[in-house]
Amino acid sequence: MVQSYFEGENPDSxxxxxEYPYNFVAHLLPVPNLEWSPLNxxxxxxxxxxxxxxxEGKMVALTFDDGPGWYTVQLLDILEEYDARATFxxxxxxxxxxxxxxxxxxELGNEVxxxxxxxxxxxxxxxxxxxxxxLRTSTLIERYTGVRRPFYRAPFGAIxxxxxxxxxxxxxxxxxWTMDILDWYHLDSDKxxxxxxxxxxxxxxxxxxxxxxxxxxxxxxxxxxxxxxGYTLVTISELLYHNEVQLVPGKAFP
Numbered sequence: 446m447v448q449s450y451f452e453g454e455n456p457d458s459x460x461x462x463x464e465y466p467y468n469f470v471a472h473l474l475p476v477p478n479l480e481w482s483p484l485n486x487x488x489x490x491x492x493x494x495x496x497x498x499x500x501e502g503k504m505v506a507l508t509f510d511d512g513p514g515w516y517t518v519q520l521l522d523i524l525e526e527y528d529a530r531a532t533f534x535x536x537x538x539x540x541x542x543x544x545x546x547x548x549x550x551x552e553l554g555n556e557v558x559x560x561x562x563x564x565x566x567x568x569x570x571x572x573x574x575x576x577x578x579x580l581r582t583s584t585l586i587e588r589y590t591g592v593r594r595p596f597y598r599a600p601f602g603a604i605x606x607x608x609x610x611x612x613x614x615x616x617x618x619x620x621x622w623t624m625d626i627l628d629w630y631h632l633d634s635d636k637x638x639x640x641x642x643x644x645x646x647x648x649x650x651x652x653x654x655x656x657x658x659x660x661x662x663x664x665x666x667x668x669x670x671x672x673x674x675g676y677t678l679v680t681i682s683e684l685l686y687h688n689e690v691q692l693v694p695g696k697a698f699p
Contacts, residue, residue, distance in 0.1 A: 498679070501677075502676075503675050503677065504676065504677050504684055505671055505678055506531075506678075506680065507531040507532070508598070508651060508653065509531060510560050511560065512533060512539065512546070513550075516657065516658055516660070517547075517550070518546050519661045520660075521546065521555075524678075527668050527678075529678035530683070531678065532558065533550055534558050534559065535547060535557055537559065537561065537581055538562055540582075540586065544589050547589055551592060556680035557590060557594070558597055560597065561578040562578045564600045566603050567599050568605045568608060572607060575607075575608065575611050579597055579617060583617075595616060595617060597612075599697075604619060609695045613696075615694075617695075618692035618695070618697070619697040619698070621699055622650045622651065623649045624645070624651045625651075625652045626652070628653050634666075635663075645671070
C-alpha cells in the first residue's frame with residue numbers, strides 16, 4: 446500500500462527539511478495519462494499470494510541486472526533446458542525493444558523486477574527523480590507481463606537515507622546480493638565459473654549481468670554444476686518464502 450508520507454514524520458514539524466516536504470510523494474501518485482503508477486499491493490501479504498514451488502535442500506538465487514538485451518534470450522534457453530529459474534532486474538529504457546525476452550522469462554517461471562529506468566545512481570537524484578525511476582520501470586514491467594514485484598534493485602547497490610525514505614513511501618523493498626562475481630569487470634567466463642563453484646553457499650543471491658556474452662557462456666557450465674551439486678535455482682520470491690523472510694518497505698535484503 447502506497448503511503449504519501451514518510452513513516453514517523455510529523456507533517457507539522459518545523460524541523461522538517463522544507464526542500465522535501467513530508468507529502469512530496471502525494472504529488473507523484475497517478476493522474477490520468479501519467480506514464481507510471483504506484484505499487485498497488487501490500488508488501489506484507491505479497492509472498493503468500495504468489496505461486497511458490499516446494500523446495501527441499503539447498504537453494505541459490507541467480508540474479509541478472511541491466512537487461513533485457515541480446516544475450517537474455519540465450520540465457521533463457523539455458524534456464525529452460527535445465528528447468529531452472531532466475532530473477533531479472535531490468536533497466537526500464539531497455540524494456541520495450543526487448544520486451545519479448547522479458548515476457549518469455551516470466552512465462553518460463555522466472556521473476557522480473559525493476560533496476561531503475563536509466564541506471565542512475567539514486568544517491569545523486571532528487572526524490573521525485575528517484576520515484577520516477579522506480580515507478581516508471583515497474584509500471585512498464587507490469588504492462589508487458591501483468592506482474593509487479595514489491596521490490597527492486599538499486600543501481601550500483603547505492604542506498605542512503607533518502608533512497609530508503611522514498612522507497613518506503615512508495616511501498617518498495619530493495620534486494621541486494623551475497624555474491625558479486627564482477628562479471629562486468631573482467632569478462633572472463635572461466636573466472637566467473639570458478640568464483641561461483643569455489644564459493645557458493647546455500648541461500649546465496651548471486652549478482653550477474655545478462656548483457657555480456659561471457660556471462661552467458663559461464664552459465665552454460667555453472668547452471669548444470671549447481672544442479673548436480675543439489676542446488677535448486679530459485680527466484681528471489683521463492684528464496685524469501687522458504688527462508689521465512691519478510692520484506693520491509695524501505696529496507697534492503699540481505
